Amino acid sequence: MTSLDATIEYVDLASDMHVRNFSCGQTEIDGWFSANASKSHGRFTHRVTVARRLVSGGIVGFHALRLHSDITADLRKNEKAAYWKEPFFLSVQLVYIAVSRPLHRNRYGSGLLMNAVQRAYQVSKLAGSYGMTVCAVDTDTAQFYRNIGFVDYGPPEQNKLILPVWVMAELLEG
Numbered sequence: 001m002t003s004l005d006a007t008i009e010y011v012d013l014a015s016d017m018h019v020r021n022f023s024c025g026q027t028e029i030d031g032w033f034s035a036n037a038s039k040s041h042g043r044f045t046h047r048v049t050v051a052r053r054l055v056s057g058g059i060v061g062f063h064a065l066r067l068h069s070d071i072t073a074d075l076r077k078n079e080k081a082a083y084w085k086e087p088f089f090l091s092v093q094l095v096y097i098a099v100s101r102p103l104h105r106n107r108y109g110s111g112l113l114m115n116a117v118q119r120a121y122q123v124s125k126l127a128g129s130y131g132m133t134v135c136a137v138d139t140d141t142a143q144f145y146r147n148i149g150f151v152d153y154g155p156p157e158q159n160k161l162i163l164p165v166w167v168m169a170e171l172l173e174g
């Protein structure tokens, strides 16, 4: 996968990576990465991509993706059109995205997010899916996703956002 930052590469999680040293500051995400990511990646329940430094191999961050079905009724009116006859729609869910705590606000998260969008777009093109979905941890963090075109859907307290496939196409193909 291409990188926005030439010093970073995006690679599949591997068993020899030092995942226990990684901390993004969110206990639940750090715990999952150190205890479950490798197993989940190996079993294909999630696919985990690591952003690491080309020279040192140090882990800068990661994202975890999986296929997800959600309720069509939660979509906004204009986004329901393609699925209105079906009770559920499929998306690629961004289950986790995290950057090492001291590196926050240096655009590494944006690089990881764009890498995840590229992957989700490939899935949509190859097998059909509505786009990418995510549950933001809080309303502030939702802004990170809105910046690139995600829109809110579903009950506000669930902080669910979606990036429809046609917005992905615009982002990636112009």
Ligand SMILES: CC(C)(COP(=O)(O)OP(=O)(O)OC[C@H]1O[C@@H](n2cnc3c(N)ncnc32)[C@H](O)[C@@H]1OP(=O)(O)O)[C@@H](O)C(=O)NCCC(=O)NCCS
Pocket: 024, 025, 026, 029, 096, 097, 098, 099, 100, 103, 104, 105, 106, 107, 108, 109, 110, 111, 135, 136, 137, 138, 140, 141, 142, 143, 144, 145, 147
């Ligand atoms: C969320 C996270 C991945 C963002 O990564 P990052 O590298 O810090 O983000 P970026 O530098 O690419 O941010 C780009 C823009 O997104 C927005 N943004 C990023 N993090 C934000 C946050 N926590 N709250 C609000 N806006 C945020 C800002 O507009 C930022 O631009 P600015 O720095 O010029 O204001 C990172 O903060 C992180 O790992 N947090 C802990 C784990 C977590 O909460 N994951 C998300 C679960 S939903």
